[in-house]
Amino acid sequence: MTVQPPNHCDVSTILDTMCPMHLVLDATGHIRHVGPTLQKLRPDRSMTGARFLEVFELNRPRAMSTMADLLTASGVKLHLQFRAEPRTAFKGELMPGPDPGEATINLSFGISIMDAVRDYSLTSADFAATDLAVEMLYLVEAKSAAMDASRTLNLRLQGAMIAAEEQAFTDTLTGLKNRRAMDHVLGRLMEGCDPFALMQLDLDFFKAVNDSQGHAAGDHVLQIVARIMVDETREKDTVARVGGDEFVLLFPGLTDHKTLGELARRVIDRLESPIPFEGTVCSISASIGTVLSSDYKSPAAETLLADADVALYASKHAGRACHRFFVPELRLPAEIPTTSPGIALPDAPNGVCG
Amino acid sequence: MHGLINRAIEYFVRDTYGVAKWNHIVRLAGLEYSEFEAMLRYEKSVTTDVLDATATTLNRRLNEILEDIGTYLVSNPNVEALRRLLRFGGADFVDFLHSLDELPDRARIAVSDLDLPRIELREHATNRFSLTCQSDVSGYGHVLVGVLRAMADDYGALAFLEHQGNSHGVETISITLVEDRFSEGRAFTLGARSA
Numbered sequence: 279m280t281v282q283p284p285n286h287c288d289v290s291t292i293l294d295t296m297c298p299m300h301l302v303l304d305a306t307g308h309i310r311h312v313g314p315t316l317q318k319l320r321p322d323r324s325m326t327g328a329r330f331l332e333v334f335e336l337n338r339p340r341a342m343s344t345m346a347d348l349l350t351a352s353g354v355k356l357h358l359q360f361r362a363e364p365r366t367a368f369k370g371e372l373m374p375g376p377d378p379g380e381a382t383i384n385l386s387f388g389i390s391i392m393d394a395v396r397d398y399s400l401t402s403a404d405f406a407a408t409d410l411a412v413e414m415l416y417l418v419e420a421k422s423a424a425m426d427a428s429r430t431l432n433l434r435l436q437g438a439m440i441a442a443e444e445q446a447f448t449d450t451l452t453g454l455k456n457r458r459a460m461d462h463v464l465g466r467l468m469e470g471c472d473p474f475a476l477m478q479l480d481l482d483f484f485k486a487v488n489d490s491q492g493h494a495a496g497d498h499v500l501q502i503v504a505r506i507m508v509d510e511t512r513e514k515d516t517v518a519r520v521g522g523d524e525f526v527l528l529f530p531g532l533t534d535h536k537t538l539g540e541l542a543r544r545v546i547d548r549l550e551s552p553i554p555f556e557g558t559v560c561s562i563s564a565s566i567g568t569v570l571s572s573d574y575k576s577p578a579a580e581t582l583l584a585d586a587d588v589a590l591y592a593s594k595h596a597g598r599a600c601h602r603f604f605v606p607e608l609r610l611p612a613e614i615p616t617t618s619p620g621i622a623l624p625d626a627p628n629g630v631c632g
Numbered sequence: 633m634h635g636l637i638n639r640a641i642e643y644f645v646r647d648t649y650g651v652a653k654w655n656h657i658v659r660l661a662g663l664e665y666s667e668f669e670a671m672l673r674y675e676k677s678v679t680t681d682v683l684d685a686t687a688t689t690l691n692r693r694l695n696e697i698l699e700d701i702g703t704y705l706v707s708n709p710n711v712e713a714l715r716r717l718l719r720f721g722g723a724d725f726v727d728f729l730h731s732l733d734e735l736p737d738r739a740r741i742a743v744s745d746l747d748l749p750r751i752e753l754r755e756h757a758t759n760r761f762s763l764t765c766q767s768d769v770s771g772y773g774h775v776l777v778g779v780l781r782a783m784a785d786d787y788g789a790l791a792f793l794e795h796q797g798n799s800h801g802v803e804t805i806s807i808t809l810v811e812d813r814f815s816e817g818r819a820f821t822l823g824a825r826s827a
Contacts, residue, residue: 431672
């Protein structure tokens with residue numbers, strides 16, 4: 279590029295410098311002159327003298343077979359490619375001249391430039407100084423490097439987000455504690471020496487609301503339910519949503535049957551009042567089973583949860599909307615009418631039914 | 633300060649002096665993390681603290697460290713992408729020097745929130761130049777000296793470079809080109825994968 283130019287250049291020299299990928303066709307459609315960069319793409323074979331349409335395949339406009347055909351395409355954007363491998367694609371433009379009957383065609387790589395610079399080891403000297411090709415190559419590389427860095431960051435942030443979610447203690451829908459939080463609090467209560475009550479609550483007919491009134495209604499119901507339970511419990515109690523419609527409540531220092539029974543009753547009663555949602559109402563109920571840590575010598579968390587579950591199912595079998603305390607007798611097969619869940623047990627001394 | 637700048641300091645220390653030294657610097661600078669994210673922004677003071685901690689830990693003058701960072705950025709294979717991007721600036725070293733005027737724009741086109749100092753080249757004779765580097769953060773000039781030294785090698789040019797000090801936030805570097813084609817230099821092709 280540092281060659282000293284002569285004072286006055288002929289058109290051919292001007293074109294070679296400013297359009298190094300141009301061709302001049304003679305009146306018979308043969309290549310009379312080829313620009314230096316274009317010739318560099320076919321180092322083993324001089325293009326000069328070859329028939330243009332034998333070196334290049336014209337994809338658009340189609341059906342061009344004579345020089346007369348080609349001249350009709352002047353000013354139209356040409357799509358063409360080499361007939362021989364590598365079949366590099368070009369964009370082109372044809373103008374008649376410089377001599378009568380002749381045609382000059384200028385080519386550019388267009389979007390195939392990425393492959394072209396690789397296939398032909400081109401340097402910036404192969405492009406005209408005003409050609410934006412080198413800037414475009416710079417841009418592609420710069421953007422891919424920046425994109426790689428962003429992708430690395432995204433992957434790391436995604437990992438951090440998953441970790442944060444796993445560590446989170448809150449159920450996002452209801453704002454209640456989640457299962458992890460409940461396990462954590464229960465673990466702490468077990469380590470301490472104060473007795474506590476563990477209540478397991480299952481919504482009844484919630485699935486029906488979800489199925490018939492939609493998930494939005496279901497979500498709304500869960501939020502109302504959550505608010506009622508938080509209302510009815512003390513600040514130091516824990517209310518956790520541990521499954522779709524399953525909740526666990528922990529009451530540190532509270533083991534009084536009467537207080538807990540009344541609390542369960544109030545919660546069930548409030549849950550049974552119809553919940554308005556977008557012009558309709560949702561009706562649900564709840565069943566509750568409660569265990570007291572003071573009933574055990576050295577309870578395990580799994581035992582407490584399993585026994586609360588047994589009491590909960592006894593409540594469900596008793597016709598729903600019931601609350602029962604766990605007693606070992608509930609585990610006896612005869613006490614639990616598994617075959618006819620719709621039939622209520624006789625009034626149980628350790629619980630109440632609605 | 634842009635994460636890329638902090639990341640450059642981190643990579644330089646880790647690749648040149650090892651992870652243990654870097655961890656020491658991190659503790660000394662009072663960072664709560666040990667790695668910078670290239671695509672995040674950090675408080676300006678973080679960069680200053682890390683550089684001060686680096687100078688203390690390595691027991692070297694800050695200016696020398698900055699110059700070494702510049703050289704590292706061009707010559708270390710772990711950061712080859714940057715060297716390639718710089719080489720797109722020009723076909724030879726002089727061409728490259730002239731491209732530095734648009735360096736901040738070139739940087740911004742790649743990473744829109746990356747602010748680099750304003751650089752201006754003055755040509756005093758065909759082989760004598762001076763570069764001014766203007767920024768509210770001082771020290772860029774020393775990094776630039778390192779970058780230019782390594783880029784001269786990369787192009788195969790022989791050049792003398794001297795940092796001539798800082799005056800009102802403008803650092804000046806004098807450049808004397810002794811020979812444009814002193815050695816082969818390193819190969820550069822436009823197509824990345826054929827390199």
